[in-house]
Amino acid sequence: DTEVTQTPKHLVMGMTNKKSLKCEQHMGHRAMYWYKQKAKKPPELMFVYSYEKLSINESVPSRFSPECPNSSLLNLHLHALQPEDSALYLCASSQDMRENSPLHFGNGTRLTVT
């Protein structure tokens, strides 16, 4: 069983919709991440929160808006997405942002934009 929980597992949305992806961890980790993964590709980093502050934004379009309400929760708000944004969105956490902190991943949200 994964210790990082993501909801929903699947999401289909139109290009004018607004939706949110949710992620929760209770391991006491202080760094949380959003990754995007296209089919047959490695995960691509989108955002990193460290101690509830946005630390890294990998030049992600503003139609993706992250939020970290507290140390256990991470949201990704979606608005006016494009079909090419369809992908598996993975949340991860780590003890902190040091380069030797292994990532713990959730099972992802499969997003389809129609």
Place this chain on the structure above:
Amino acid sequence: AQSVTQPDIHITVSEGASLELRCNYSYGATPYLFWYVQSPGQGLQLLLKYFSGDTLVQGIKGFEAEFKRSQSSFNLRKPSVHWSDAAEYFCAVGLNTGGFKTIFGAGTRLFVKA
């Protein structure tokens, strides 16, 4: 530039046979190295990690990896593959590039035949 290379896009082995997945990295300093596994429709799971010390590291599910500085390699091995090992395997390096990041290789898909 720092990078992680997995030369094999896919590998097929017979059940019970040994396995070696290749990984090469390009990084000036001693890297923090990881192997992750991803089963279909799931998130990534950490198999093992190398930071320093003994260059042969043991992981979960019977996997091991050997760090060879002279070859800039961190190959993953398993003496006897099981059908349940069929998955995507990602080599990754943790590094500081003005922000702490995990860089993933392109992945190697493992097929196991009966």
